Each structure stands twice: as C-alpha cells, then as structure tokens.
Amino acid sequence: MTGIVIVVHAPLGQAMREFAEHVLGEAAVQMAVHDIQPDDSPEEAAPALLRDIRAADSGDGVLVLTDLIGATPANTAKRAVSEAQALGTQCCVVAGLNTSMLLRALTSRHLTLAETREKALAGGVQGCLRVD
Numbered sequence: 859m860t861g862i863v864i865v866v867h868a869p870l871g872q873a874m875r876e877f878a879e880h881v882l883g884e885a886a887v888q889m890a891v892h893d894i895q896p897d898d899s900p901e902e903a904a905p906a907l908l909r910d911i912r913a914a915d916s917g918d919g920v921l922v923l924t925d926l927i928g929a930t931p932a933n934t935a936k937r938a939v940s941e942a943q944a945l946g947t948q949c950c951v952v953a954g955l956n957t958s959m960l961l962r963a964l965t966s967r968h969l970t971l972a973e974t975r976e977k978a979l980a981g982g983v984q985g986c987l988r989v990d
Contacts, residue, residue, distance in 0.1 A: 860967040860974040861889075861914025865907055865935045866925040866955060868893035874960055882964060889964070890914055892931070900934040907938035911949055919948035919971030921963055921978060927953040952978055958985020 864871050871891040878887040890910035894903055907922075914920045922939055924932045935951045942949050948971055952959070962981025966974045 859916055860918050860971050861920035862963055862967060863890040863910050863914050863920055864923045865892040865894060865931045867931055868895050870925060877957055878960055878964055881961060887964060894931045894934060898930060900930060900937050903934045904937040907934055908941050911938055911942045912947055915947050921971060921974050922949060922951045923955045924951060924953050925955045950975055954982055956982050956985055958982055
C-alpha cells in the first residue's frame, strides 16, 4: 500500500487530517502530517519528514503531498524525498494539495505509487470547477 505523507503550512495539515477523517472515517486515514511553522526552515524540518517518509513505506513507496510549490513545505518535501530516494525509498512529491487530491490519494493507495500519484493529480484538478 502506498504511504501518504503531507507537509504543508500550519495549521493546514491537521485540518486536512480532520477533514479526511470526517469523510472517510478515522480508520481509513493513515498518514503522517507535518505542519510547517512560519519560522521553520527546510534544513531543520527535513530530518523529521525523512523519518516519517521512511516509516510510511511498506515497500510500495510514499506519496508526499504539499501545498505551494516553491514555499518552505515544498522545499522541505523536495529535500526529504531526495534523501529518502538516496536511501532506497521509492517516493515522489505532488504540490497543490486540496481536499479532492487528498481524498483521491487516500482512496487509491492500494495502487502503485505511480498510479496513486496520477489519481491524486487528477482528483486535484477535477476538484476545481466553476459552480455557478
């Protein structure tokens, strides 16, 4: 099963976990959450994220979801994923996290890492629609 780790601006991570538990139930939401604080740096936050990426890997890889490309959470994710890959962990980062993306990732984690990543990306895009 693909592991899921989210790394985002605080307090979005905990809010995303609570949202997913509300929709899917607490038992279905197995993921690590990293809320990056305003004074955190990628250098300081990456080691804890790396530990969670490695712990989330059951052998099928880890999908790391982050909010804004180029911001501290994404830079932290990029650094930790690079280190995890160097240690042999199959993982990748997807930016632009929204609720549709998270639900799609969590409900597709039985697929391969590549398939879970594509389902998450599709969910993120398809979840953005004009309503009126």
